[in-house]
Amino acid sequence: MRTDEDLAVALLRATATHENRTEEQLRSWAATALAFGDELPLEDPDVRVVEEANGVARDVVTLAEYDARTHTVTVHTDSLALLADVAARKGWTDVTPDALRRAAVAHEVVHHRLHGGLARDLRHRLDHVVCRVGPLRVRGHVVGADEVVAHRYAHRASGLRRSPLHLSAALAELGG
Amino acid sequence: MGYAILAVMAVGVVLMLTRVLPTAFALGLMAVVIALLAGATVLGDKNSVGTTVLQTGSTLLAATMIAVLLGSWLGTLMEDTGIASTLVRKIVEFGGERQVVVALGVYAVAVLCGSITGSAPAAMLAGVVGIPAMIAVGVRPVVAGGTVLMGIATGLPLDLIGWQFLSDAIKIPIDQVRSFQLTLFPIVLAGSLLYILVETRRRGARHAWAVRLDAKPASTRVRRGDAPWYALVSPAVPIVLALGFHVPIVPSLLAGVVYALLTTTRPGKLGERALRSLYRAFDVAAPPIVLFVAIGMLLSAVRLPGAVSALTPIVSALSPSGTVLFVLVFAALVPLCLYRGPFNVYGLGAGVAGVLVSGGVYPSTAVLGLMASYGQVLGVSDPTSTQTVWSAQYAGVRPEKVMASTLPYTWLIAIGGLVLTAALHLT
Numbered sequence: 001m002r003t004d005e006d007l008a009v010a011l012l013r014a015t016a017t018h019e020n021r022t023e024e025q026l027r028s029w030a031a032t033a034l035a036f037g038d039e040l041p042l043e044d045p046d047v048r049v050v051e052e053a054n055g056v057a058r059d060v061v062t063l064a065e066y067d068a069r070t071h072t073v074t075v076h077t078d079s080l081a082l083l084a085d086v087a088a089r090k091g092w093t094d095v096t097p098d099a100l101r102r103a104a105v106a107h108e109v110v111h112h113r114l115h116g117g118l119a120r121d122l123r124h125r126l127d128h129v130v131c132r133v134g135p136l137r138v139r140g141h142v143v144g145a146d147e148v149v150a151h152r153y154a155h156r157a158s159g160l161r162r163s164p165l166h167l168s169a170a171l172a173e174l175g176g
Numbered sequence: 177m178g179y180a181i182l183a184v185m186a187v188g189v190v191l192m193l194t195r196v197l198p199t200a201f202a203l204g205l206m207a208v209v210i211a212l213l214a215g216a217t218v219l220g221d222k223n224s225v226g227t228t229v230l231q232t233g234s235t236l237l238a239a240t241m242i243a244v245l246l247g248s249w250l251g252t253l254m255e256d257t258g259i260a261s262t263l264v265r266k267i268v269e270f271g272g273e274r275q276v277v278v279a280l281g282v283y284a285v286a287v288l289c290g291s292i293t294g295s296a297p298a299a300m301l302a303g304v305v306g307i308p309a310m311i312a313v314g315v316r317p318v319v320a321g322g323t324v325l326m327g328i329a330t331g332l333p334l335d336l337i338g339w340q341f342l343s344d345a346i347k348i349p350i351d352q353v354r355s356f357q358l359t360l361f362p363i364v365l366a367g368s369l370l371y372i373l374v375e376t377r378r379r380g381a382r383h384a385w386a387v388r389l390d391a392k393p394a395s396t397r398v399r400r401g402d403a404p405w406y407a408l409v410s411p412a413v414p415i416v417l418a419l420g421f422h423v424p425i426v427p428s429l430l431a432g433v434v435y436a437l438l439t440t441t442r443p444g445k446l447g448e449r450a451l452r453s454l455y456r457a458f459d460v461a462a463p464p465i466v467l468f469v470a471i472g473m474l475l476s477a478v479r480l481p482g483a484v485s486a487l488t489p490i491v492s493a494l495s496p497s498g499t500v501l502f503v504l505v506f507a508a509l510v511p512l513c514l515y516r517g518p519f520n521v522y523g524l525g526a527g528v529a530g531v532l533v534s535g536g537v538y539p540s541t542a543v544l545g546l547m548a549s550y551g552q553v554l555g556v557s558d559p560t561s562t563q564t565v566w567s568a569q570y571a572g573v574r575p576e577k578v579m580a581s582t583l584p585y586t587w588l589i590a591i592g593g594l595v596l597t598a599a600l601h602l603t
Contacts (some may be wrong), residue, residue: 016308017265020258020402060572062386068314069380104385111314111383119273130269140269143312150385164385171387 007165008148015144033145037152045109048072055079064104066111073108106157110150178486184209192516200470207473214482233476237344237468243337244464246429249457251293257440260301262403268309275314276376279323282306286327288411291334296562297460298328314381321571322582326368329555333357336425345526348540367589407439471526478530488535495537499598507591513550514558521547545597549590557583
């Protein structure tokens with residue numbers, strides 16, 4: 001069975017700008033982002049949460065989304081039900097729509113929190129140096145690392161046995 | 177007879193809109209029918225369908241076609257050698273999680289791509305990595321698609337191929353085309369920046385836990401190495417030579433191709449890469465070249481003496497006179513360049529431009545301004561343009577949503593272009 005780190009590497013690999021990164025580079029970033037998600041203190045969501053049922057499209061399933069302008073998390077109930085169904089068929093009985101809802105909200109809360117100082121901390125931890133002038137180093141943004149952090153945090157906050165990275169991989173199998 | 181010709185044009189628009197005939201075939205058919213209605217003989221040395229429309233007309237835009245091929249060659253090299261994707265990757269890495277900075281960076285790359293090649297290939301160069309990268313940092317999909325399109329349209333006034341096309345189609349020296357396009361450029365730049373700044377802030381960032389059921393977008397991003405930093409200026413080489421040193425268009429584009437090759441390819445592989453990318457460029461350039469063959473035929477047909485004398489009185493009566501009316505009427509008619517409408521400069525609009533110039537309704541420089549202004553709208557907002565369809569679908573939204581998002585801004589840019597035209601060429 002693939003580990004969370006393997007799945008995080010695959011997530012980064014599928015993200016734009018990482019097409020020609022080495023496996024070692026992506027694995028190092030994945031491990032750092034997962035550790036960052038482990039260290040984030042669990043907090044109650046301080047965002048507005050609404051529910052909608054239009055998350056399932058032909059080629060993409062949106063479980064939840066965060067609108068930074070209105071500080072609102074939209075949870076797509078049809079997508080959660082679909083994922084719960086996929087999990088049930090695999091015998092993962094703890095994956096209920098309620099537990100998934102907690103994970104989805106927690107995932108988006110990380111995007112809400114990952115601005116300013118926290119985003120800078122993550123960038124320093126990832127230590128992707130894109131420019132070096134003498135002692136000065138400019139650290140670049142690693143696209144997709146915030147997703148890995150959000151998945152790990154959501155795992156801890158939801159109490160699910162299977163991680164959101166595993167659940168996402170199971171859902172992606174629907175597309176063949 | 178003039179009304180019969182206008183009726184043929186209307187039927188042609190319907191054929192294109194309903195997709196009964198591909199645009200190029202509809203234009204070619206229109207050219208033949210209009211020529212016959214204008215009294216042209218089937219065969220003959222002068223004013224005939226065979227010689228004037230089919231033989232001379234098909235090569236009327238030959239210089240444009242060569243420029244299209246060379247632009248496509250440079251575009252293919254930028255893709256093959258990773259120049260375009262490296263540019264976007266660097267911008268995203270430096271821009272960080274600030275979505276406006278990333279969007280502006282991808283926009284700048286799209287401007288460069290739009291200045292060397294047009295249509296869907298330019299959108300792909302900037303968008304294949306740029307669109308998902310923008311979405312990943314929180315830019316809304318519709319704005320991500322719109323940003324790439326706005327960039328390509330901003331590159332249009334600097335596009336050497338576009339200069340050649342307008343020069344050939346309106347029969348106007350390249351110097352005059354260049355002069356107008358450079359005056360139009362700040363208006364386009366301001367309108368596009370307004371779109372990015374307003375739309376990214378108005379809609380705010382959006383992050384999602386989403387799972388793709390098809391891996392197509394990721395798989396289309398081919399794994400390539402980074403291009404060296406000095407290769408990244410390749411797309412700017414042609415425009416610098418043409419603008420700064422007044423080098424003609426074909427050698428400017430060729431210099432860009434040679435520079436891109438020399439800075440990215442080992443000497444032993446130069447010949448192979450040059451030839452392989454040139455053959456691929458023929459595939460990329462085929463659709464616009466076919467279109468330019470048909471437009472050349474249509475232009476030849478509407479320039480026939482019989483067509484000019486039949487159409488001039490009608491078009492003169494319908495065309496607004498005076499600067500204020502010119503701006504108001506043509507601003508109101510902007511939607512007619514969408515959906516392959518009669519003011520689409522890469523379709524029937526070229527024929528309309530031919531009629532306006534041949535009949536002496538407006539000075540050719542004013543027609544140039546009119547067509548360049550309309551070109552800005554259709555290059556971004558037309559949901560039937562290949563670049564708009566590709567960008568929207570790649571971003572995961574419908575082309576009509578991109579039209580709704582961008583049209584207020586492109587319409588504003590077109591009005592700016594019309595005011596400029598009226599002020600410079602109608603007073």
